[in-house]
Amino acid sequence: GQQVMQIPQYQHVQEGEDFTTYCNSSTTLSNIQWYKQRPGGHPVFLIQLVKSGEVKKQKRLTFQFGEAKKNSSLHITATQTTDVGTYFCAGPLGSARQLTFGSGTQLTVLP
Amino acid sequence: DTGVSQDPRHKITKRGQNVTFRCDPISEHNRLYWYRQTLGQGPEFLTYFQNEAQLEKSRLLSDRFSAERPKGSFSTLEIQRTEQGDSAMYLCASSLDGSLTEAFFGQGTRLTVV
Numbered sequence: 001g002q003q004v005m006q007i008p009q010y011q012h013v014q015e016g017e018d019f020t021t022y023c024n025s026s027t028t029l030s031n032i033q034w035y036k037q038r039p040g041g042h043p044v045f046l047i048q049l050v051k052s053g054e055v056k057k058q059k060r061l062t063f064q065f066g067e068a069k070k071n072s073s074l075h076i077t078a079t080q081t082t083d084v085g086t087y088f089c090a091g092p093l094g095s096a097r098q099l100t101f102g103s104g105t106q107l108t109v110l111p
Numbered sequence: 112d113t114g115v116s117q118d119p120r121h122k123i124t125k126r127g128q129n130v131t132f133r134c135d136p137i138s139e140h141n142r143l144y145w146y147r148q149t150l151g152q153g154p155e156f157l158t159y160f161q162n163e164a165q166l167e168k169s170r171l172l173s174d175r176f177s178a179e180r181p182k183g184s185f186s187t188l189e190i191q192r193t194e195q196g197d198s199a200m201y202l203c204a205s206s207l208d209g210s211l212t213e214a215f216f217g218q219g220t221r222l223t224v225v
Contacts, residue, residue: 009151031211042202043154045213088153098144098167099214101153 006089006102014110019076021105023089032065032072032091033099043088043101046074079109113137115217117203123223124193131189132220136205143186144214145178146202154202154216160186193224 005024013019023032031050035043047056049065049072056063062075072089086106090099116135124130136143141162146154157176158168162183175193180186190197200221204214 004153006153033213042216042218043204043214045215048211048213050211090153096167098156098159100156101146103151103153106151 004089004091004093004100004102006105008105009103010106010108012108012110013079015081016078019079019083019107021074021087021089021107023072023074023102025070025091025093027093028069029091029093030069032069032089034063034072034074035088035090035101036085037088037104038085041085046087076107079107081109081111083107084109115203115205115215117201117217117220119220120218121221121223123225126193126195126224128193129189129191130193130222131187132201132203132222134186134188134203134205134217135184136186136203137215138184140205140207140215141183142206142208143180144204144206145186145188146204148200148202148219149198157188157201190222193222195224198222198224 007022033048034046037043047063052069053067054065060077064073086104088101088104090101093100118133144159145157148154156169158178160180163180175191178188200219202219204216206212206214
């Protein structure tokens with residue numbers, strides 16, 4: 001079936017190291033969104049990408065949308081302990097009007 | 112606080128009992144979504160409303176689950192004859208439009224069926 005996949009499932013990094021999570025969809029997406037969920041919290045919207053090949057930056061976070069609009073990545077430069085949490089990508093599959101979420105990448109930052 | 116609010120935050124119930132959760136979306140948002148999240152997984156779509164109309168339900172949603180959004184404001188999610196497999200975090204989200212705008216999530220209702 002149609003789905004959104006993310007790798008890796010877990011990532012432990014030392015504070016100051018970089019981190020990347022990858023998202024792949026089985027179908028072309030009209031847009032992709034990224035959310036962050038802190039431990040014990042709820043998903044919080046980070047960004048939306050719409051255009052093929054789009055790159056957006058938020059301070060140390062860089063988001064990319066693939067040329068085929070089927071994959072995306074989130075890169076964090078010089079991680080900090082405040083970056084701890086699970087990062088989800090989500091997008092509408094096919095003609096769906098609701099978001100399908102990936103299984104997330106849980107980031108642990110060691111001080 | 113003008114965010115999405117959910118009530119209760121926690122619910123422990125015995126197997127076979129019925130439970131009802133409430134979600135109050137951001138007031139100007141016409142879309143309201145229910146998701147379920149289990150440990151280590153991403154939110155899983157259950158159903159959504161455009162104003163008071165329930166436009167889509169997941170195939171995963173058994174007939175024990177029902178949701179309403181009377182008058183297009185708050186929404187309720189009822190689970191009848193709860194089973195242990197229903198234990199999860201139930202998240203509500205709202206948005207101004209559909210999948211092209213960000214979804215604002217509530218803090219969720221954690222259901223434990225014993």
